[in-house]
Amino acid sequence: MMIRAVVFDLDGTLLYTLDALSYCMSKTMRHFGLGDIDNEHTRYFVGEGARKFVDRSLIYNGDKDLKLAKKAYEVYDEIFEKDCLRGVKPYDGIMELLQELKNLNIKTVVLSNKSQLGVEKNIKDVIGEGVFDLIYGEREGIPKKPDPTSLNMIIKELGFSKDEILYVGDTATDMQTALAANVISIGVLWGFRDEKELRENKADYIIEEPKEILDIIIEAQR
Known part of the structure; x- marks a missing residue:
């Protein structure tokens, strides 16, 4: 894989x-x-x-x-x-992870329930332009997560199969979205919720640091 x-x-x-x-x-x-x-x-x-x-x-x-x-x-x-940018910053290790993914020619996407303009402003002003291949925020007429519609749209736009996608989030909503779309989910412990919530919502992996995502990618390719 x-x-x-x-x-x-x-x-x-x-x-x-x-x-x-x-x-x-x-x-x-x-x-x-x-x-x-x-x-x-x-x-x-x-x-x-x-x-x-x-x-x-x-x-x-x-x-x-x-x-x-x-x-x-x-x-x-x-x-x-x-x-909206008051005190906003990337979590430790995120910028390094994004660079490593780019080095590996792995596409990166943002999928948020925040408004499209809000997501774009956060990314542009805090992370920078040209980092992500696709940015999906809340869009009129498209149901929000945990409905899988947006994630399925992303997969279709990328042209990849579902087993070639990792979905990374910190809440039950994120794990439910991945499960509904039938993609591999990674729950992160540095975010807003706890391990119990992630496990109860069937996270495939639970990690403590962004760099662990690279380990999961390497493991998947063996």
């Missing part, structure tokens, strides 16, 4: 974005006189797109009927556009 492409989740996998997400949501909640959303709650509220993040934050603050949701979506989008 030859691995020809690695598909990465963004938040909690490639980039540390927890401070930015917590800051933007806390600022949104304060706009409505509500309480902050700290990092520990943020890590469990995110992963299924901005709207779900807003909904969970409002419910946490007592708006169980989501009466403020429509306006809160707009406020969050405005704040996020300005502050």
